[in-house]
Structures are given as C-alpha cells and as structure tokens.
Amino acid sequence: MKAAYYEQQGSARDVLVIGDVAELTAGLDEVRVRIHVSGLNPSDIKARMGFSAQMPYTRVIPHQDGAGMIDAVGEGVSSERIGERVWVYETQQGSPNGTAAEYVVVPAHKAVVLPDEITMEVGASLGIPALTAHRCLLSDGSIRGKRVLVHGGAGSVGTAAILLAKWAGAWVATTISSASQAAIALSAGADLIIDRYHEDTADVVLRTTGGEGVDRIVDVDLLANLSTNLKCAAQGAVVSSYALKQSTDAVSVPMLDAMKRGCVFRFVFIYSVAQAEKQDAIRDITACLAAGAYIPAVGMRVDLNHIVEAHEAMESSCVVGKILIVI
Numbered sequence: 001m002k003a004a005y006y007e008q009q010g011s012a013r014d015v016l017v018i019g020d021v022a023e024l025t026a027g028l029d030e031v032r033v034r035i036h037v038s039g040l041n042p043s044d045i046k047a048r049m050g051f052s053a054q055m056p057y058t059r060v061i062p063h064q065d066g067a068g069m070i071d072a073v074g075e076g077v078s079s080e081r082i083g084e085r086v087w088v089y090e091t092q093q094g095s096p097n098g099t100a101a102e103y104v105v106v107p108a109h110k111a112v113v114l115p116d117e118i119t120m121e122v123g124a125s126l127g128i129p130a131l132t133a134h135r136c137l138l139s140d141g142s143i144r145g146k147r148v149l150v151h152g153g154a155g156s157v158g159t160a161a162i163l164l165a166k167w168a169g170a171w172v173a174t175t176i177s178s179a180s181q182a183a184i185a186l187s188a189g190a191d192l193i194i195d196r197y198h199e200d201t202a203d204v205v206l207r208t209t210g211g212e213g214v215d216r217i218v219d220v221d222l223l224a225n226l227s228t229n230l231k232c233a234a235q236g237a238v239v240s241s242y243a244l245k246q247s248t249d250a251v252s253v254p255m256l257d258a259m260k261r262g263c264v265f266r267f268v269f270i271y272s273v274a275q276a277e278k279q280d281a282i283r284d285i286t287a288c289l290a291a292g293a294y295i296p297a298v299g300m301r302v303d304l305n306h307i308v309e310a311h312e313a314m315e316s317s318c319v320v321g322k323i324l325i326v327i
C-alpha cells in the first residue's frame with residue numbers, strides 16, 4: 001500500500017518518505033480501514049520531532065486521526081461492519097501505523113460510525129481535537145446555560161470546543177488574533193469574539209457577563225493566560241489546560257486568588273484519558289454530528305504526495321483551519 005513514513009525523527013523535509021509498504025491485515029478484534037482523509041495534528045509533528053519521546057518503532061506511518069471505510073475485519077469482529085463509514089482516533093497509539101496511508105488497522109472500538117450525512121473531511125477532523133475539547137468542557141458536568149471562555153477559538157481544539165459547547169447549550173466567548181480566525185470562530189457559533197492582542201480579554205468577558213465571569217475556561221496557553229483566567233473566572237470555575245510549549249513547562253498559581261474563586265484546575269492529556277471517558281465523549285460527539293452541529297473549517301487539503309507541505313504549514317502556523325491529507 002502507498003504510505004508516508006519516517007524511520008528517524010527530524011524535520012518533515014528530511015525524514016518523511018512516500019513509498020510502498022507492506023499491506024496490513026486485521027488481527028483479533030481489529031478492523032482494517034481504507035483511509036479517505038487523514039487529519040493532521042500538532043501531536044503528529046511533535047512525535048516526528050521527538051518532542052517528548054524517542055522513536056517508538058523503527059518505522060512510523062504518522063497521523064493519529066482519519067476517516068474512511070472498513071474493508072476487512074479480523075477474528076472477533078462481525079463481518080457486518082465491512083462497508084461501514086468510520087472515523088478513527090489514536091491509530092498510532094501502541095502501533096507504528098497511522099492514517100497517512102491507504103489503509104490503517106485499529107482495534108474495532110477505535111473505528112467509530114460516521115453518520116451517512118457527515119463528510120469524510122469532518123470525520124478526519126474529529127479524533128484528537130474533538131475528544132480533547134470534550135474532556136476540557138464536559139468532564140465536570142453539564143454546561144447547559146453556563147458560560148465558557150475558549151482561548152484560541154480558531155485552533156483545531158479551540159474550534160472543537162466552541163462547536164461542542166454550543167451544541168451542549170453554553171454561551172461561548174473566545175479569543176482570536178486575526179480577521180480570518182474571527183471568521184472561523186464565528187462560523188463555529190461563538191457568541192463573543194475577543195481580539196487578544198487589541199483587547200483586554202478579562203475586561204471584555206466581565207463587562208459582557210455583568211461581572212459574573214465564566215464557568216469553564218478551555219486554555220491553549222495556561223502560562224500566558226493564567227492571570228486573565230483568574231480575573232474572569234466565576235465562583236467554582238473549571239480551568240482546563242491541554243497544551244504545552246515545552247515538555248518542561250510548569251505553572252505557578254497565585255493560590256489566594258484561585259482559592260477565593262474556588263477554581264478547579266483540570267489538565268487534559270488525551271492519550272491517557274480513561275477509555276470509559278472517551279466513550280462518553282464519543283457518544284456526545286456522535287450526537288453533535290447527528291444534530292448537524294459539528295462543522296469545522298478546513299484550512300488546507302493536499303494529497304499524500306504533498307504531506308511535507310502540510311507538516312510545514314502546521315509548523316509555521318500559516319494556515320487557519322484544519323489541515324487534511326486526502327488519500
């Protein structure tokens with residue numbers, strides 16, 4: 001099968017190779033998925049660059065997320081699943097084989113039914129962003145009627161957080177840094193857009209909420225946003241942090257401010273979230289899809305031969321919207 005792969009960590013241009021590799025077969029409790037679209041995430045870049053781990057296998061086919069159609073099943077999986085449209089997540093966890101290839105093999109539970117009316121591009125955009133956003137927003141109970149602040153609402157996780165929060169019945173404020181980011185956040189349904197370079201986010205949030213602040217904060221950069229968060233957190237707010245700049249990042253919290261507001265800090269690392277919680281997220285994501293409420297913006301689509309350009313675009317942050325590789 002045709003695939004992109006790397007055999008050593010390094011820059012995309014230096015290490016990514018496109019070529020033929022041995023076709024995969026589904027084993028016990030596994031399905032094989034013919035990939036239509038592969039979704040790129042910063043995690044795939046970090047794995048290739050060795051951000052926090054060495055090469056886990058001698059050869060890695062990158063990308064955790066994707067969407068396609070089941071074309072074969074292993075022992076223990078009903079043959080009725082053949083032909084099912086699915087989105088897949090964490091394909092490359094515990095496996096060298098990700099979605100930047102014509103086929104991927106995953107445990108059957110990692111191939112989730114994609115409703116007929118939902119495109120493969122949306123399916124390939126779910127995985128890491130939607131699961132992460134869900135755990136940031138909904139690990140601490142319903143957000144119906146609550147107020148949410150999403151930092152960086154045009155990012156993949158940020159957009160997923162806006163889409164899921166709106167579906168779940170929350171009022172959503174978000175920060176952006178350009179007109180194109182504002183357009184993405186608005187089309188995802190954000191109620192309040194704040195330009196983080198030209199406005200004081202905490203002031204705007206407090207003014208708009210009559211001084212009450214927000215109940216949930218989904219944060220892409222806790223080190224930069226901590227004092228803003230503490231200023232506009234409502235009593236008992238949950239601040240969910242999911243991103244690092246360096247693997248050694250550490251945060252120092254002004255405890256008195258946090259205590260007075262009864263703040264809860266939640267740290268989310270999607271790969272170590274319990275499977276039962278991921279199933280909760282998948283149930284809600286499926287309902288959100290079925291309601292037609294999950295439509296993320298696509299910023300770039302390339303074919304597999306241009307995977308290097310896709311990785312470089314993500315690293316340079318020159319694309320706003322989801323980066324997809326159409327297989």
Ligand SMILES: NC(=O)c1ccc[n+]([C@@H]2O[C@H](COP(=O)([O-])OP(=O)(O)OC[C@H]3O[C@@H](n4cnc5c(N)ncnc54)[C@H](OP(=O)(O)O)[C@@H]3O)[C@@H](O)[C@H]2O)c1
Pocket residue numbers: 041042043046128129132151152153154155156157158175176177178181196220221224225241242243244268269270271317
């Ligand atoms: N813990 C986990 O399980 C998990 C899961 C998913 C992603 N992540 C990590 O989360 C990060 C974001 O992932 P992503 O896929 O959403 O990336 P992305 O699509 O590149 O989005 C990042 C967004 O964050 C914005 N941003 C950066 N610094 C900000 C700040 N100080 N305040 C507000 N917004 C800010 C960026 O806007 P500008 O362009 O204006 O900077 C951009 O819109 C990556 O580091 C990724 O590895 C972690």
